[in-house]
Amino acid sequence: MIHFENVGLRYGMGPEILRDLTFDIPRRSFQFLTGPSGAGKTTLLRLLFLSLQPTRGIIRSFDREVSTIPRDELPMLRRRIGIVFQDFRLLDHLTTYENVALPLRVRGKDESSYKADVLELLKWVGLGERINVLPPVLSGGEKQRAAIARALIDRPELLLADEPTGNVDPPMAQRLLSLFLELNRLGTAVVIATHDLSLMDQVEARRMILSQGRLDIYD
C-alpha cells in the first residue's frame, strides 16, 4: 500500500533527519514505530500522511508516486488516511461530537447518515457522556480519545497515530489498543508511533525502530 525506497529528508541545510529508509506498509498490517525522542518519528508520520515530501528517494502511496500527485488531488488521497496528531488539533469551538464528525461533514455527508455511528464510537472511547463538551473543558486523555475517534470515524485504509496512549491511564490505553486491533482486523493498516514499551509488549506486531535517522524493522 505504501512503499518507501531510499528515502532521505533534511530540513534546510541541516543534517539528514531520515536516511535511506526502504520499507513497505502492507495492507491490513499492524506495526509500531518507536525510537528515542527526536529520532524522526513524527517526520516519518508526516511523510506517510503526504504533508511532507522527501528530499530524496521515492515514496509510493496507494500505487501512486507522491511527487507526481497534483495538489488538488491530495485531499482525496488524505481521506484514505486517518491521523492522530500528538497535539490533537481539535477545534475549540466545536463539541466533542462535532469534532469527531468533522471528517464526514467535510465530505458532504448528511448528519442523519452518520450521527448514530459517531455517538457509538464516542461511547466506545469512553466519551459518551461528553458529546456536548468543548475541547477546552476536556482532560488531556479525553482530548486524545476524541482525536483518535476523529481519525477512525471514516474507517481509513491507513491509520497513523502519534503517541495515541500518551495521556491516558493503562486501562484506557488497553481499550484504545483493542480498538486499533479491531480496526486492523476489519482491514485498516495501522502505524502507531509510541515510546510505550508495555503497550508494544501486549501485541505481536511488527516493530519499526528509528535511531539516528535509520530504520530497523523487526517482523
Add this chain to the structure above:
Amino acid sequence: MTDAPRESAQEGQAARRPEMKVRPTAPIVPPSNVSGNALMAVIAIMAFLACLTFGAVNMVRATAASWQSQISREITIQIKPDDNLDMEQALKDVRDLALTFSGTRDGTIVDRDATARLLEPWLGEGLNLDELPVPRLVIITIDEQSPPDFTAMRAALSAKIPQAFLDDHRTWVDRLVAMARTTAFIGTGVLVLVFSAMVLTVVFATRGALSGNRHIVEVLHFVGAEAGFVASEFQKHFLKISLKGSVAGGALAALFFAIAGFWQGRSIATPQSDQATALFGSFSMGLTGYLGIAATIVVIALLTTLTARFTVMRTIHEIDQIRSDPSRTDQLPDQ
C-alpha cells in the same frame, strides 16, 4: 464506523440510559469572536466614510451644475440713469426689443421695490431711488440650447438706448464652469482616495481576522476537506460580517443625509439654512445618491468575501508548499 463499537453498544443496550441530545451543529467557522467583531466595526466605519464622501461629492457636483445652469439661463440688461431718459419707458422698450430676438423666452423688469431690496444690505431701508442715480435692470430668460445672437442684440440695444448695457454673464459662466470642473475633479479625487483607503483597510482587516483562524484551515485541510470547501465556509462567514458592517455604515450615512435634508427643508428661509444651502447646496441625495450607497455596500461585501477566499486559498497553498519544501519548518510540529 466499525462493527466493533456497534457490537459493544448492543451489549450495553440493557443498561442504556436515555440518549443524550446533540446540540444543533455549529458552523465550522466560529460565528463571532473578537477579531470578527473588530472587522465588522472597521467595515461599518469605512462604509460610513465612503458613503458620506460619495454623497458629499455628489452634492457638490449637483450644486456646481445648478449654479452654472441658473446663471447661463439668464442675461441682464442694465440701464444707467440719465436726465434725458424716461427710465420706466426705457425699461419697457429694452425688454420688448430683447424679446424680438429668437432664443429669448421671457423678460422681467426689476421694479423699484425689488431694486431697493437689492441695495438694502448696503444702503439700508427706506431708500428713495429718485435721490440716487441707481441703474435699473431687465432680466431676460433665454433658451440655453439655442441662445440669441448677443452681438446683434448688443448693437440693437445701444442704437436704440445708448444707456443700455447687455451683460450675458459670459465671464461669470466661464469662471463657474472652470470652478465646477475643478470642484468635481477634486471631489472625484477625494472619492478615489477614500475608496482606496476603504479597499486597503477592508483587505487588511479581513486578512487579520483570518489569521486567527489559520488553525481551522489546517485542521480542515488535514481531515480531507478540499480547498474549495474550506474557502466557501470562510466566504459565507465573512460575507455575513461584511454585509452587517457595510449595511450599518451605509444606512448611517443615508440617515445622515436624510436628517440633514429634512432639517434644511424645515428651516428653509432661515439665516442658518440659507447659509448652509449657499455653501453646500441641497442635502437631498436623490435616487443616484442612494443607489451609490447601495453600490458601495455591495462592493465592500464582495471585496471582503473575495479577500477571505484568496487568503484561505493562499493559506492552503502555503501548507502544501511546506509539504514540498522541508526546509520551511514553520507550521510544522516538533519532529
